[in-house]
Amino acid sequence: MASAQTRLIRFEDLKDFCRRAYEAAGVLAGEAAIVAELLARADLRGVASHGVMRLPIYIERLEKDYVRKKCQLTTLRQKGATAFLQAHGSMGHVVSQRAMRLAMELAQTHGIGWVTVKDSGHFGVTGLFPMMALEEDLIGYVCSNSAPMMAPFGGKSRIMGNNPLSYAFPADQRLPVVVDFSCTVVASGRLILARKKGESIPLGWAVDKDGHPTSDPFAGYEGGGSLAPVGRHKGYGLALAHEILSAVLGGGKWTQSIKSLYEKDDSGIQGTCHSFLALDPDCFVGRAEFKQAMDQYIETVKDSGTAEGVAEIFLPGEIEARTEERCLVQGVPLAEATAQDLEALAVRLGLRLRFA
Amino acid sequence: MASAQTRLIRFEDLKDFCRRAYEAAGVLAGEAAIVAELLARADLRGVASHGVMRLPIYIERLEKDYVRKKCQLTTLRQKGATAFLQAHGSMGHVVSQRAMRLAMELAQTHGIGWVTVKDSGHFGVTGLFPMMALEEDLIGYVCSNSAPMMAPFGGKSRIMGNNPLSYAFPADQRLPVVVDFSCTVVASGRLILARKKGESIPLGWAVDKDGHPTSDPFAGYEGGGSLAPVGRHKGYGLALAHEILSAVLGGGKWTQSIKSLYEKDDSGIQGTCHSFLALDPDCFVGRAEFKQAMDQYIETVKDSGTAEGVAEIFLPGEIEARTEERCLVQGVPLAEATAQDLEALAVRLGLRLRFA
Numbered sequence: 001m002a003s004a005q006t007r008l009i010r011f012e013d014l015k016d017f018c019r020r021a022y023e024a025a026g027v028l029a030g031e032a033a034i035v036a037e038l039l040a041r042a043d044l045r046g047v048a049s050h051g052v053m054r055l056p057i058y059i060e061r062l063e064k065d066y067v068r069k070k071c072q073l074t075t076l077r078q079k080g081a082t083a084f085l086q087a088h089g090s091m092g093h094v095v096s097q098r099a100m101r102l103a104m105e106l107a108q109t110h111g112i113g114w115v116t117v118k119d120s121g122h123f124g125v126t127g128l129f130p131m132m133a134l135e136e137d138l139i140g141y142v143c144s145n146s147a148p149m150m151a152p153f154g155g156k157s158r159i160m161g162n163n164p165l166s167y168a169f170p171a172d173q174r175l176p177v178v179v180d181f182s183c184t185v186v187a188s189g190r191l192i193l194a195r196k197k198g199e200s201i202p203l204g205w206a207v208d209k210d211g212h213p214t215s216d217p218f219a220g221y222e223g224g225g226s227l228a229p230v231g232r233h234k235g236y237g238l239a240l241a242h243e244i245l246s247a248v249l250g251g252g253k254w255t256q257s258i259k260s261l262y263e264k265d266d267s268g269i270q271g272t273c274h275s276f277l278a279l280d281p282d283c284f285v286g287r288a289e290f291k292q293a294m295d296q297y298i299e300t301v302k303d304s305g306t307a308e309g310v311a312e313i314f315l316p317g318e319i320e321a322r323t324e325e326r327c328l329v330q331g332v333p334l335a336e337a338t339a340q341d342l343e344a345l346a347v348r349l350g351l352r353l354r355f356a
Numbered sequence: 357m358a359s360a361q362t363r364l365i366r367f368e369d370l371k372d373f374c375r376r377a378y379e380a381a382g383v384l385a386g387e388a389a390i391v392a393e394l395l396a397r398a399d400l401r402g403v404a405s406h407g408v409m410r411l412p413i414y415i416e417r418l419e420k421d422y423v424r425k426k427c428q429l430t431t432l433r434q435k436g437a438t439a440f441l442q443a444h445g446s447m448g449h450v451v452s453q454r455a456m457r458l459a460m461e462l463a464q465t466h467g468i469g470w471v472t473v474k475d476s477g478h479f480g481v482t483g484l485f486p487m488m489a490l491e492e493d494l495i496g497y498v499c500s501n502s503a504p505m506m507a508p509f510g511g512k513s514r515i516m517g518n519n520p521l522s523y524a525f526p527a528d529q530r531l532p533v534v535v536d537f538s539c540t541v542v543a544s545g546r547l548i549l550a551r552k553k554g555e556s557i558p559l560g561w562a563v564d565k566d567g568h569p570t571s572d573p574f575a576g577y578e579g580g581g582s583l584a585p586v587g588r589h590k591g592y593g594l595a596l597a598h599e600i601l602s603a604v605l606g607g608g609k610w611t612q613s614i615k616s617l618y619e620k621d622d623s624g625i626q627g628t629c630h631s632f633l634a635l636d637p638d639c640f641v642g643r644a645e646f647k648q649a650m651d652q653y654i655e656t657v658k659d660s661g662t663a664e665g666v667a668e669i670f671l672p673g674e675i676e677a678r679t680e681e682r683c684l685v686q687g688v689p690l691a692e693a694t695a696q697d698l699e700a701l702a703v704r705l706g707l708r709l710r711f712a
Contacts, residue, residue, distance in 0.1 A: 077639055077640065079466075079467045079636075079638075079639045080436075080437060080465060080466030080467040080468070080639070081436060081437040081466045081467055081468050082466070082467035082468050082635075082636070082639040082640075084639060084640045084641075109436065110435075110436030110437045110438070110466060111435045111436040111437055111438035111470070112436070112437050112438050112468060112470045114467070114468045114635065116640050139600075139601070139605075151660070151663070152657050152660060152669050153669070153670075154662060154663055154666040154668070154669045154670065155657075155660050155661060155662055155663060155666070155669045156660075156661045156662065156663045156664075157660035157661050159656065159657070159660050160657075167597045167600075167601075169597075169600050169604075177596065177597075177600065179593035179594065179596065179597050180593075181587075181589070181590045181593060185587070207663060210663075210664060211661070211662065211663025211664055211666070212663070212664060230586070230587035230590050231537075231541070231586035231587040231590070231591060233537070233672070234537045234586050234587070234591075235587060235590075236672075237535035237536075237537060237672040238535065240533065240535065240657070240671070240672060241523045241525075241533075241535050243653070244495075244523075244525050244533065244650070244653070245495070245523075248525075248641075248646065248649050248650060248653050249495075249635075249637060249640045249641060249646060250640055250641060251640070251641035251642075251645060251646075251649060254653060254656070256656065279438075279470065279605075280435075280438070281605060282435075283433055283435045283436070283438040283440060284433065284438075284440045284472050284605045284606055284607070285440075285604075285605060285606060285607035286607075289607060290604065290605060290607075293604050293607060294600070294604060297599070297600070297604050297610060300515065300610070300612065301508050301511075301515070301516075301596070304507070304508060304511050304512075304513035304515050305511060305512045305513050305567070306510060306511055306512065306567065307507070307510055307511060307512045307563060307566075307567025307568070308512075308566060308567055308568060310510040310511070310567070312510070313508050313509070313510045313511045314509075314510065315596070316589070316592075316593040316596065
């Protein structure tokens with residue numbers, strides 16, 4: 001919802017602006033439309049951290065040739081239900097949309113499809129790719145490595161990523177269940193925000209560059225520290241698994257040699273690696289039966305008693321879906337700083353940007 | 357290591373005792389050998405909570421016909437790289453060993469294999485099944501639902517399981533990486549132990565039956581409370597995903613209707629559901645290349661600096677593998693209470709039990 005610090009924009013206008021910005025940076029119309037939809041949809045679903053806030057840096061990276069303007073995605077190996085793709089430093093959003101589509105095609109034929117991609121780049125909101133599987137009543141999954149921000153459990157060096165995973169499960173009348181999280185206790189943005197506000201952070205969120213638990217948000221991240229894995233050795237293990245399932249399996253760049261979006265990178269290959277899975281419920285209980293059972297399962301969870309002080313139990317993805325529904329009608333709220341950044345970008349690229 | 361409160365037993369003797377106990381309960385030799393190996397190996401690897409400590413209850417359940425003595429595992433559907441199996445209330449250990457084997461066969465043909473099983477039972481240590489894939493240089497994965505012990509995030513009803521997952525990744529000269537954890541902050545055994553010792557538990561481990569955070573270990577579990585999901589909404593989301601990928605996908609029993617090992621259950625079907633995945637690195641970077649890259653990746657993590665007060669960074673599964681190596685030579689330590697339970701079982705079944 002818009003407040004003193006946000007400005008509203010219609011979803012279609014936001015998407016259209018993103019598309020034209022990509023086109024102005026030399027991206028073909030079809031690919032520009034894919035990224036624009038994904039970026040605007042992130043904000044529509046309330047995931048502003050991975051939405052149009054990133055548009056200026058994405059455009060800058062295209063202009064500097066840090067990222068390939070036209071998606072090049074070649075098949076290195078294809079066997080049975082699997083495919084292994086090389087993305088040559090193309091935009092992560094476009095690469096991932098195509099790789100997930102391929103996993104779905106494989107699943108239609110083989111019951112399951114697994115696609116691993118190397119040499120891709122930042123792909124935004126993890127959950128939007130497995131959600132593509134929902135259109136065909138398939139289960140979708142993705143995992144990825146990322147830029148360095150975490151130390152190994154017991155370590156002090158920032159050599160691991162927060163390596164997200166996401167699952168999307170179709171339901172019938174109920175909203176789909178979309179699990180989407182990364183393997184740190186909190187995102188780096190929370191520490192940057194706390195530092196800006198002059199606030200301390202709880203012990204357990206991060207360690208400083210010497211591996212000491214810290215309540216200083218600067219020491220915990222921007223000053224060379226590392227975010228802590230969620231659930232201690234559990235988040236550490238999961239983050240390792242996702243790195244292995246993407247970068248090690250693909251022979252791609254490990255997290256520690258991946259530069260963040262905000263670093264100079266003349267290599268032309270940010271190098272993030274991802275793996276995508278699609279699974280067909282028709283090979284098990286059946287597609288229709290699965291969706292109906294999902295409805296029942298969701299209801300059982302939602303209708304179980306709430307803890308004191310809790311109004312409602314949410315399934316993963318439910319809050320984002322409700323936000324999407326509301327913002328389609330009321331408009332998408334952008335933080336004032338983001339709105340100003342987009343306005344500056346519009347001026348620079350000679351584009352029109354219209355708020356609601 | 358043996359202490360005043362433990363007794364040592366040779367691994368082969370422990371395994372042999374388990375096998376003969378199963379045979380005495382009417383299990384065929386081949387299947388008895390499978391479960392015996394898995395149970396004794398749990399203790400060998402230091403995972404006593406899921407090892408021979410459970411032998412007496414497993415035997416009792418067979419004697420009471422709560423569990424099928426001869427494994428019956430039928431194929432409900434088979435398409436491409438997937439299989440859907442019905443276990444008819446057979447022993448989870450035997451079922452899972454066969455299901456994992458099938459997933460590996462499918463992966464050899466299709467690059468990946470996915471097997472979902474319904475109507476199985478308690479299978480012990482999750483990680484031992486994906487570890488089977490290591491023998492063929494494949495990646496293994498399993499997830500499962502379990503008996504109820506957790507409330508949904510924001511809820512107060514014990515309707516979810518701790519729904520474990522495990523990955524096993526082969527390496528070359530290095531130990532394989534075996535990620536194996538469940539989705540609660542701590543296992544229920546930790547609360548039972550604290551209650552026995554009269555200790556309180558940290559806030560955040562559990563909620564009482566009304567959903568209030570509690571430091572009383574009895575209120576948090578045995579008194580009707582629920583264990584907390586690890587990482588709050590993250591562990592909740594992962595536990596849901598594992599329930600959906602096993603029980604909902606298989607049309608089997610959801611966690612909330614699964615009885616624990618220690619409850620009367622005349623149905624003859626405990627009903628746990630599991631899913632198994634095997635993935636062939638030859639479809640990606642290559643088997644040999646993957647194992648070599650694993651070695652390098654493991655070394656990078658191990659050789660990164662340790663936090664102050666930490667002697668060494670461990671990869672998941674490393675401590676268990678070292679324990680296994682040591683206890684193969686020195687003997688497997690059993691808690692005195694477990695040793696006495698096994699002695700009583702030996703007397704009852706007319707078997708010989710020899711400690712080291």
